[in-house]
Structure formats: structure tokens, C-alpha cells
Amino acid sequence: MNILKLKSDIINYLFIVAIFSAYSLFKISSFYVQIVFVCMIIIYFLSICFISFNREKMDTYIITLCFMIYLLLNWLTKSNATVTSLILVSFYFGLIFLTYRDIEENKFNKLIDIYIKVVSILAIYGIYQFFGRKYGLPFSDLRISQHMVGGFNWSNKINIANNTYYRSNAICLEPSFFSQYLAMNIGFLLVKFDNNLKDYKIIFLMIINFIALVMSFSGSGVLLLITILLWYFIKNISIKHMLKYLLIGALTITIIIMICLILNKVYLINNIISYFLSRINEFHKSKMSGSVRFRESYLNMMGLISQYPVFGKGIGSTFNWFEIRTSTIARVTSEIGILGIVLWILFLISLVNKNNIKNKYYNIILIFIFLGNILGENFATAFYWAFIYLVNCKIVFKNKK
Secondary structure, three states: OOHHHHHHHHHHHHHHHHHHOOEOOEEEOOEEEOHHHHHHHHHHHHOOOOOOOOHHHHHHHHHHHHHHHHHHHHHHHOOOOOHHHHHHHHHHHHOHHHHOEEEEHHHHHHHHHHHHHHHHHHHHHHHHHHHHHHHOOOOOOOOOOOOEOOOOOOOOEEEEOOEEEEOOOOOOOOHHHHHHHHHHHHHHHHHHHHHOOOOHHHHHHHHHHHHHHHHHOOHHHHHHHHHHHHHHHHHOOOHHHHHHHHHHHHHHHHHHHHHHHHOOOOHHHHHHHHHHHHHHHHHHOOOOHHHHHHHHHHHHHHHHHHHOOOOOOOOOOOOOOOOOOOOHHHHHHHHHHHHHHHHHHHHHHHHOOHHHHHOHHHHHHHHHHHHHHHHOOOOOOHHHHHHHHHHOEEEEOOOOO
């Protein structure tokens, strides 16, 4: 068996495996060992005899090394710092040195095709799940006793028109993660459709994914989708395609209306729209999701920064501070200070390979990685780092070196 090929394949498919991060193999103390985490450990073992550094990524390597040294110093000098957080984050950063590889564009695109199929299947299941939970249908929840990651949120209720519904999350840790996977998938499908305007199966899949996103009732997925669409239309759209996209939008709305007509609940449309608009108003309502994630997390961050400006309170010191652990920016700044957030931003920027920008799928993943810093706390989450390792590559375009 070719060890280097096996290692490369594991790296490439990590982001697919990460979709199943709500499930764990076993638990060590308070740490849940997920399949994606085991795959990362395997990468370390496979790299023992094949460690090499690519000169093209020296800027990323230097920043990563500086970050790891800084984390160690932070832990040594801060009494509130925790060794478990230091080890976990250093574990993720260490893989940056081992995951850079060349990958042919055709293979990279095939990886996205697999993602599209997996997430589209989950979208179909997510729609079934939404109605299944309401009407008591079988297999509405695919939970495995003793193997669910702590914090999984599969009982998230909403009230629409005096009716209680469960937000769809398919098999993801919570509806927010599901909606972000769907938003990226819609972006990927849009790219495929733009390359083949006669493939109407893609339109069907986009509609299915969008309906599933709506049924997650998650603002983070909507925000990510809007960002992806704005980028795509500004950079890539041509006037001759505009009518096609308007048709897709009209068709999607028509299907949603038809579903409501079949269920004799047309009024749900207005209430669904009102629900998403109300999420904007959450910004000013204390303890509400929108306020905690986009306002209170930063207010708490500013309070800590006023006390620990440069080096922060200590890596892992906000473990039980929910209002801060809802934003990557808030967590990183609070725990390792202004210097830490600067290093984090420089690290993310260094990941961008100008050569790869020609691939539209690559751009969509970058949008997710950067926007993910405000959509949730991803500094030490395996599924987020799996996408970082995916873009830590050089895409080799056909007839180009």
C-alpha cells in the first residue's frame, strides 16, 4: 500500500467525515473521540517517516510555528490557562505542517461532487425529519445511544402560528451546522449549474437544499448563503444567465407555496418570513441567540480585553463562558489577547493560495472558513479544521504546473 497516497486520501476526505461530527466512537474523560479526530491521529502516524516542507508555504509554516510557541508561552504564564485546550489546539495547528499537498483540479472537483451528493441526501432527510418530528414518523432522529457528542442540540423547538416545530438538523450537531453545510452545497451546485445550464437535475437539488435550509430555521446558514451568492453574482454572473436564476428562485417559492397548500397551511409562509426577520431583532434582546452570538460575546470580550489586553486571560480560560464561546473571534481575543487574534487572522490569510483562486469551489470554502469566525466558535472544532486542511493545498490545473 502506498502510504503517501493513503495519507493524501485521508486528508482529502476529512471534510466529508467531519459532517458526522455529532457522533463519537467513545469518550475519554470529558473529551468525545469522533471519527474525524481519529483520522487526524492517523495522519500524524502516517507522516512519521514522510515529513517534508514545501517552500511555497513557508509563510504559513512560520506563522503556525509562531502561533504554537505563543500558545505554549500563554499557557506557561497565565494561571487561568488549561493544558487540555493547549494540547487540542496545538494538535490542530501541528497538522498544518503535514497536510499540504498538490492535488489535481479534476480530483479536487470530484471531492466536491461527493460532498454535494452526501449533503443533498442529508437535505432530503432533513425535510423528512422536519415533518417526521411533527407527525411522529419513524427514523425522525438518528441518535445512537452512548455515542452522541456532548452539546448536540436535537430538541431545538420554534413556535410558528401557535404551532410547535422542531428545527431540522439531519444528523448534524445542531441546526446551525446543518444550515451552513447546506449553504455551501447550494453554492457548489450553483457553480455546477453555471458550467452546465442544461442540467436541470442541479436545479432540483438546489431547491431541495434551500427548502432544507429554511427548515433548519438557522440565521447563520442564511447569512453564509447570502455572502456566497453576493460573491458569486458579483464575480461570475453574466446577464444571459440572470433569467435562469430568477426562474430557479420563482420555482423554489412556488414549490414552498405548493407544500403549504397541500398541508392547508398557506399562512405558514408569512410566519416563516416573519420568523427569519425576527432573528434580526434578536440582536438587541439579551440572552437571545442573535444577541449572544453577535453582540454579547463581543461585549464580554471587550470586558476581558480591558483587563488582559495583549496576551488575554489564558488559553481555555473561557471554557464555561457560553456568551464568549459562541464566536471564534470573541474566544480567541479573550483567551490569547490582541496578539493572539492578530496571529490567527494572519494564519487564515496565509492559507489562501493565489493559484487556487481560479477554482470557484475553493473560493466558496474560503468564504465559509473566514465567515465561520463570526458564525460560531470554531477555534477548536474538528469539523472546521477539516475544511482548513482541505484548502491547505496547491490545486494543479490541467496543462499548468
